[in-house]
Structure formats: structure tokens, C-alpha cells
Amino acid sequence: MIRLLRELERRLEAAGLPKAEALDLLALAEGVSRKDLLVSLHRAPSLGTRERALALLETRLAGYPLQYLLGEVEFYGLPLRVAEGVLIPRPETEGLVELALRLPLPPRPRILDVGTGTGAIALALKKHLPEAEVYATEVDEKALALAEENARRLGLSVHFLQAPLTGGLKELDLLVSNPPYLPESYRDQAPRELGFENPKALYAGPEGLSVARPLAREAREALRPGGIFLLELAPENLLLLAEELKGLGFTEVEALRDLLGRHRYLRARRPP
Structure with missing residues (x-):
């Protein structure tokens, strides 16, 4: 999983985007929370995770906001649902x-x-x-x-x-x-x-x-x-x-x- 994370980080950074977003994209592709992903980076990604992660990456590189991909944003300590538009x-x-x-x-x-x-x-x-x-x-x-x-x-x-x-x-x-x-x-x-x-x-x-x-x-x-x-x-x-x-x-x-x-x-x- 770490190799996939590094690949996402490199591509985000090359596009001028924060490489920290790689964790969010990978967690979303894996279907787990950011916290759970961090404690399981040593293992291999689940079936289909790489394809999903790369698809999410392409969407993000096209300018689609990360917040819309995640469907949530934290504001003043509150988790708020967000949606396109x-x-x-x-x-x-x-x-x-x-x-x-x-x-x-x-x-x-x-x-x-x-x-x-x-x-x-x-x-x-x-x-x-x-x-x-x-x-x-x-x-x-x-x-x-x-x-x-x-x-x-x-x-x-x-x-x-x-x-x-x-x-x-x-x-x-x-x-x-x-x-x-x-x-x-x-x-x-x-x-x-x-x-x-x-x-x-x-x-x-x-x-x-x-x-x-x-x-x-x-x-x-x-x-x-x-x-x-x-x-x-x-x-x-x-x-x-x-x-x-x-x-x-x-x-x-x-x-x-x-x-x-x-x-x-x-x-x-x-x-x-």
C-alpha cells in the first residue's frame, strides 16, 4: 500500500496539489477511514483499490474538489456533508x-x-x-x-x-x-x-x-x-x-x- 501511496503523492505534487491529499484518496479507494488506513499501510491494497485510487486521482487532477470526492468537510470542529453545486x-x-x-x-x-x-x-x-x-x-x-x-x-x-x-x-x-x-x-x-x-x-x-x-x-x-x-x-x-x-x-x-x-x-x- 505504501508504494501506491507514494505514487499518488508524486503525481499530486507534480500537478501542484498538496501531496497530503494522497492519504484521503487512498482511504476513499480502500473504503476505510484515514485513521484506519494509517495503521494498515504495511499490507497490500485490497482488490481493486489501485484502480479506484488512480481513477479518483484522475478526477482530482481534472480539478474536481477533494471535498466533493470525500463528501464531507470539517468546519469549526463539525463534520459537514458537502455536495457538488x-x-x-x-x-x-x-x-x-x-x-x-x-x-x-x-x-x-x-x-x-x-x-x-x-x-x-x-x-x-x-x-x-x-x-x-x-x-x-x-x-x-x-x-x-x-x-x-x-x-x-x-x-x-x-x-x-x-x-x-x-x-x-x-x-x-x-x-x-x-x-x-x-x-x-x-x-x-x-x-x-x-x-x-x-x-x-x-x-x-x-x-x-x-x-x-x-x-x-x-x-x-x-x-x-x-x-x-x-x-x-x-x-x-x-x-x-x-x-x-x-x-x-x-x-x-x-x-x-x-x-x-x-x-x-x-x-x-x-x-x-
Whole structure:
């Protein structure tokens, strides 16, 4: 099995992909967990494993996301089901959850996650704030069904709504969102992997603000006085939207950096 693993690693590395993915591909081909594979690398692969592993490798080399092959991704410690056509939760969005959990929220906060996708943000917040009343909106039926499935598997109670933006919800203590924020011009240079995700969850008009702008306007009405608006945005647009939020009457508007030092998150408060 080790020889097959090394072969997969070499080919992934030659294609500019992380060679660590070889373990995931081999485990998937063998039909075992990554952990179980590690303790059995000394033995020969099962019948058909080599053919399956090489077929998975070719699919991966063609740009198909590893997360879709595995059917699962870990987000803030939660195992989430993912499927083609639904946005894959990114590590940087975990920073958005981290910021939300540090906020001085009331004892039983009303929280809304706009554009929930797999349910990642909403479910992570419910897991760590069990007393919260968590809502999540999504317009895409496939994504919404996947989010509901993730909630059932994890035993977490979130109110999912098929609706655009805030869905008309009011009296929120926290509105959080990772909306589409890539400009349409980015399509021509985007990695092949993005072609398998829902473009409506990625691209937002010429500037990348066609969702964030109307969401900011709705947030002004959806939040309670003193409620907090928290979102992830492209670094190049974050400071621009920060000024627009001030124009909408938000206070304490602050651009926050991710772990790489880039402006990634925006936090603002509806005035009392």
C-alpha cells in the first residue's frame, strides 16, 4: 500500500496539489477511514483499490474538489456533508464564527446566518451557543436540503428558511453572513475547482457587492437597536462597504483582519 501511496503523492505534487491529499484518496479507494488506513499501510491494497485510487486521482487532477470526492468537510470542529453545486466552507470563514462567539451577546440571542449554504456558520454558532435562537436563510433548494441534513446528523436545532437575504426577520441580536463577494471578472482567472461550485454562491456582480449592499440595507431594519452586523467580504471591497455602512447609520464600524493579516471581516452595530 505504501508504494501506491507514494505514487499518488508524486503525481499530486507534480500537478501542484498538496501531496497530503494522497492519504484521503487512498482511504476513499480502500473504503476505510484515514485513521484506519494509517495503521494498515504495511499490507497490500485490497482488490481493486489501485484502480479506484488512480481513477479518483484522475478526477482530482481534472480539478474536481477533494471535498466533493470525500463528501464531507470539517468546519469549526463539525463534520459537514458537502455536495457538488453547494459552496464548500472555507477555513477563513471559521474566523467569522470565532469573532461572533467573542461578541457580548444577550443571554438568549436571536441570530441569523444569511446565505447559509451547508449550514456551516449557523450550525457552528448553535453548537457553541446552545441557548441561542438561530435562523438561517438560503435561496438554493439543494443547499438548503444539505444544511437541514447536516443539522439532523449533528442534532442541532436551527430554523432554516428558503428566502433571500434576511427573509423579513426582525429583532435580531446578530446578523452574520459570508455572502457571494467575487467580482464577475474573476471567473476568467478562477481555479478550476470553483467551476464545480454554485456560481451564485461565489460571484456578486461587477464589483462583488451586488449581494452585500442590499444585505447591509436590510440589516439596518432586521437588527434590534444595538444589534451587530458581521460579515466576510473580499479584502479589496471591505473598506468601501465600511464607509457605506456608516452612511446607513451604523456605528462602531470596524474592518478586521484574518490570520494572514488581510482585511476579511466587517463588524458594525445598529445604533440604539
